[in-house]
Amino acid sequence: MLQINYIKQNVSAVKEGLALKNFINFSLVDELIALDEEIRKLKSNTENLQASINITSKEIGALMAKGNAEEATAKRNDVATLKEDLGIKKNALQKIEEDFTNKILLLPNLPHSSVLPGKTPEENVTVLSGGTIPELPENAKPHWDLIKEYDLVNFEVGAKLTGSGFPVYKGRGAKLQRALIQYFLDYNTAAGYTEYMPPLMVNEQTAYGTGQLPDKEGQMYHVTEDKLYLIPTAEVPVTNIYSNEIVKENDMPIKMTAYTPCFRREAGSFGSDVRGLNRVHQFDKVEIIQLVHPDKSYEVLEEMANHIERLLQFLELPYRLLKLCGGDMSFASALTYDFEVFSAAQKKWLEVSSVSNFETFQTNRMKIRYKDEDGKTQLLHSLNGSSLALPRIVAALLENNQQEDGIHLPKTLHQYFGAAKIEKV
RNA sequence: AGAGAGGUGUCCGAGUGGUUGAAGGAGCACGCCUGGAAAGUGUGUAUGCGGGAAACUGCAUCGAGGGUUCGAAUCCCUUCCUCUCUGCCA
CATH class of the missing domain: 3.30.930.10 (Bira Bifunctional Protein; Domain 2)
Structure with a gap:
């Protein structure tokens, strides 16, 4: 499996290599790069959401320990809203990631620089x-x-x-x-x-x-x-x-x-x-x-x-x-x-x-x-x-x-x- | 195949819902001590992904996957593996 970071940094070399291997579906490479961007955005998005949920959960724990049930309940409601949002984003992320994995698996390895062109x-x-x-x-x-x-x-x-x-x-x-x-x-x-x-x-x-x-x-x-x-x-x-x-x-x-x-x-x-x-x-x-x-x-x-x-x-x-x-x-x-x-x-x-x-x-x-x-x-x-x-x-x-x-x-x-x-x- | 027990960091091992990414110990690394070593002692010691010049920081990971919950190593389900006993068998 090729590494996406390498692909992103060497787009034209990757395409040349794929061509040498008779793999000419270059749009797949561009698609993978776009998908990766999207994944990154969504990821940091969901991670930030998760971070605030984690923080709030700890706060709830502290409030419960103090016996402050009222404030704890309020925070629980906050979390419920965040979780709903998180659920939707996570689903979207999972779908895109699956798509990405399936597609990157289609790419063959790149040939060494000494490999000569040829089809048969x-x-x-x-x-x-x-x-x-x-x-x-x-x-x-x-x-x-x-x-x-x-x-x-x-x-x-x-x-x-x-x-x-x-x-x-x-x-x-x-x-x-x-x-x-x-x-x-x-x-x-x-x-x-x-x-x-x-x-x-x-x-x-x-x-x-x-x-x-x-x-x-x-x-x-x-x-x-x-x-x-x-x-x-x-x-x-x-x-x-x-x-x-x-x-x-x-x-x-x-x-x-x-x-x-x-x-x-x-x-x-x-x-x-x-x-x-x-x-x-x-x-x-x-x-x-x-x-x-x-x-x-x-x-x-x-x-x-x-x-x-x-x-x-x-x-x-x-x-x-x-x-x-x-x-x-x-x-x-x-x-x-x-x-x-x-x-x-x-x-x-x-x-x-x-x-x-x-x-x-x-x-x-x-x-x-x-x-x-x-x-x-x-x-x-x-x-x-x-x-x-x-x-x-x-x-x-x-x-x-x-x-x-x-x-x-x-x-x-x-x-x-x-x-x-x-x-x- | 049936019954039971269990899978936690490099290893051993604690932990049955709330600062636990995880006590304690061993090992390892570096330092102190020593003429040198051992002993002793101090500090450090998981992986992946992301942010940051860096210090550092966010998320995930306690066999794997899913679920319950505001919160799971801890509860529930599925699955894999290991051990013990029984069965079968080269």
């Missing part, structure tokens, strides 16, 4: 790349064939149990999941991230904190009976661990990692994007999250990107890093990098990690703050990134490493998987 994924910029794309023979198979051939993942059974997009991992397929999760967590904790295991369902307040609500309501599974949402990413519960906290300056940066399944309705997806493991409703992901001093957040963003890049190097996958253009960034993000790996048989770049700096957009909603040297309360910056999302990593690992005698796993996984390759059955 095609306009993202490749910042760097690494690894080598393997030369596969003509008959190389896409992962959806390999998982059948090696009996690793069964979509049909998943569809029977739940529905499409809920894979059942089996045997070595299941073990590969477990190995990857274990490896990713070890890699993250070695870098100073504290491991968490959060709940997989969150309440409304928590979903609102990281920006899933009200923006992405339809993308989450909703347990209506208990008013809970299945988490679309560990970011939601884990970032909220510090909601409504004032953290000590020495405790920054806060570095957290968590493995969770992620649940996404993916309404509106179709075509080859959803083939095999490319897009599913339930998948495993290890996430890294940092809460940092605002001066450090962009430094930390680079650090997190480096951290993820090294992980992809250990996995020996060909990768590239994209800097997202304004129009392709998420609602809450100020700057986002996407890591993609090349899945050599389907000849496709697949997004496996998204690293973002949200600046104060989330922390403002969650009220995650610290005290600066002057004793003033300031918002932290929040960042997160996947390290990593499993299904597409698995897709690329299977496709890129397929050989005559089986799928050769990268060295770093041998110990975790308990074997150097997945043999043919």
Whole structure:
């Protein structure tokens, strides 16, 4: 959520930023400023009324104590008049405030000054790349064939149990999941991230904190009976661990990692994007999250990107890093990098990690703050990134490493998987 | 799931309608005392929003939301959470 004081002081910069994010309803900005003025006026109005009521009430108390009932009654009547007036004004204030809140929630975060314009994924910029794309023979198979051939993942059974997009991992397929999760967590904790295991369902307040609500309501599974949402990413519960906290300056940066399944309705997806493991409703992901001093957040963003890049190097996958253009960034993000790996048989770049700096957009909603040297309360910056999302990593690992005698796993996984390759059955 | 008890500041803890934003204690910060430390001692020590150059000041907040009242931490309703017992259960 943007801060109204900032908006008021930087109207044109705000509008430019919104334009970069393809948000062109500028009149909303002007409307918000006008509403804020109105709220201020009404507020001081009601507060003054309340102040005189408070004073008179104390006077009544004093008069009662003295036994001066007559004067007390007179004062009571005064208060009654004031209260009537106050009631009307308070109602008006409440309505305007609601209106204001609903409207300011519609504003996306402003992009960082380095974000380039653009409306579609095609306009993202490749910042760097690494690894080598393997030369596969003509008959190389896409992962959806390999998982059948090696009996690793069964979509049909998943569809029977739940529905499409809920894979059942089996045997070595299941073990590969477990190995990857274990490896990713070890890699993250070695870098100073504290491991968490959060709940997989969150309440409304928590979903609102990281920006899933009200923006992405339809993308989450909703347990209506208990008013809970299945988490679309560990970011939601884990970032909220510090909601409504004032953290000590020495405790920054806060570095957290968590493995969770992620649940996404993916309404509106179709075509080859959803083939095999490319897009599913339930998948495993290890996430890294940092809460940092605002001066450090962009430094930390680079650090997190480096951290993820090294992980992809250990996995020996060909990768590239994209800097997202304004129009392709998420609602809450100020700057986002996407890591993609090349899945050599389907000849496709697949997004496996998204690293973002949200600046104060989330922390403002969650009220995650610290005290600066002057004793003033300031918002932290929040960042997160996947390290990593499993299904597409698995897709690329299977496709890129397929050989005559089986799928050769990268060295770093041998110990975790308990074997150097997945043999043919 | 049923019955009961309870949720107060960083922590413990008092407070059942009227200078209570909240006693007392601990902790913490600064000062005094000390060769240094401990002990002792003095002062200070919540958050949000608004006004003010500042001193300071207004409003709100005693789990959350609503209500009664001139006035609520205190009374009523709703809701969440914690604990104890019973039930159920991995």
